[in-house]
Amino acid sequence: MKLSDKLLRKNMSTARIVGFALSNFIGLAIILAGLQFFLDARSLWEDEDSFIKKDYIVVNKRVTANNTLGFDSGFTPDDIADLQLQPWLRKVGVFTAADFRVAATLSQQGREMTTSMFLESIPDEFIDVADASWRYTPGAGSVPIIISKDYLTLYNFGFASSTGMPQLSERLMSSIPMTLTLSGKNSDKTIEIRSCIVGYSNRLNTILVPESFMAQMNTQLGTGRPRNPSRLILDVSSPGDVAITQYLDSHGLEMAGDKSGSQASFLLKIVTGIILAIGSVITLLSFFILLLSISLLMEKNRDKMHTLLMLGYPLKEVGAPFRRIIFIASTAALLAALLAVLLLRVYYGEALSGMTTGSTGNLWLVPLTGILLTAAIIIFNILAVRKKVIESFR
Amino acid sequence: MRINYIELENTLPNVFLNEKIPPSEIWRKRVRFERGGRYLVEAASGTGKSSLCAYVFGARTDFDGDILFGIAEGKSDSDSSPKPGKSLDIRRIKPEEWQKIRRENIAYLPQELALFPELTAIQNIRLKNNLTGYVAEEQIAEWLARLGIDSRADYPVGKMSIGQQQRVAIIRSICQPFDFLILDEPVSHLDEENNRIAAAILESEARRNGAAIIATSVGNPLMLENQTLMRL
16 A cells, blocks of 8 residues: 555444445445336336336226116316316317217037127227237228237137137137127128237227228228217326226216226335435435545645645545545445345245246346446545545645 | 746735744845855754755745746656646645655754664565665665664664664655755764765765755754855
8 A cells, every 4th residue: 555545544444434335335225125026026017018108098988877778988178178178187089989880700520600899999009019010901801909818808718618619818719810890780781801910908898990991991891970989098198097986986087907007106106205315315315424534634634735745746546545545435335235135036026026027127226326326426525525525635 | 847946925924924033134024045056054942944954845835935946958757747847936836746755855863863763674675675775775885884873774764773764864865866955954963974975975975966965953063065055
């Protein structure tokens, strides 16, 4: 070790530096662990649904006896206009129902199964399919459809197991040729078209076809009577917002799909926020511990620093031992915190892996956050060291 | 860079601003210390002799008037170093530039010596010499021997007598190249014999550097020849 370093370190309080490193470690570990857990656990509540964004919710009017008696249960233009006034709403899209009859025929190993079904469409902008598979070209012999995952589940575990039919995986199901037979309600016109399932959605409990296909078929086969849409898809700013739930309740509307998901993720966000706040406060305090320790140490060494400067030592060299302490203590705290997060992740990872779909959050986000925080602490302290060295110049 | 002269123009320590000062050959005058000269600044205690040294060394700025460095051509290493061929107001010198001047242009032995008491004599000297790499170990050993403190080289300075400490500080002060060697009462605790030896060492180092020596004294002056006497 250099003589000058040895001189300046003489007054160093190891306990104080360890105190900083420890509190910085605790603060950083809490922040980073909270963040990592949030990223990992988020997938528990947030469906990995590639077709529609998390911010979209589907609403319908609650079914009452009136509906059964035949009153219109659709959304009137007034209803939609009122919805559009809500601050949490970004965009609204209507479900267009088929104005014709639909029968689907699945043929598999010589066996045929025909079922009556229905089709709906929503504006394409609400569907998040990047590739060209979600496109219908008029005149083409095939139309893509997206069905609810629930239907496949119902078939596999309800219908197939009780009737001896084979269970189908998503991929197999998609490969089975399916023919749609569309027929007008008031005419004998019939259109047959092949279809393929391009996806399964957790959040849309319907059978979707592209909007262009729906429009074309409704013109060709439909009765032409205008009908109010029975369901709406809403693009909202925050799906967990209480204001949305209150609005829906007071207007007799229901949110389709699992509501607890968005509420749980809302809660998760709040809890994460609290944890991050606590971690931040501890980190901030540790930053001040370091700042005060280094200031005190430099104050004690002021005469020595002054003498070294009188001997012509460069300012940088006089500050070097202090910078080194800052760097080593902060880096050690960061590494320990990252290690702690890693260990914690292994610990809760097993419990979590059974519940999630296996997807993990951004793996670099947490180390990056730690590095940025540590860099900020180091830079601020080094600036303080520089100031102190210049102060002891005269 | 080389400092060719140090000029004081109407300089006065701030503490004397509102006092009636006794006649002085330096304060409130125009004085020039030339490189290569030998100056003895005689002063009574409390007339600002240590202040003068500290001003010239950039350690203090609490003075009125101006102090200028005459900068001569030389290898201008970096952009941050003062422009050559000009006189430079020392108030405008930045701390980092002072550090370079202190390593290469001005050597200073403060009255309070500024030794580290916990370090040994040789460590104190190396603290400076390791920075400049200017003097060979053998040379340091020879100086220690000539000044009669070679047997104390590995003693902590704090346990030495003031006279011995003064000799350590004298050796440390010349472990660097310099244009001006400023000695604030360098031999106040030395006997005549050691004074003579110290003067000889300092004289030969100053000659080697073509440098000036400015020594202060309150009554026991460094025994240099041909000194210009100035009363503060």
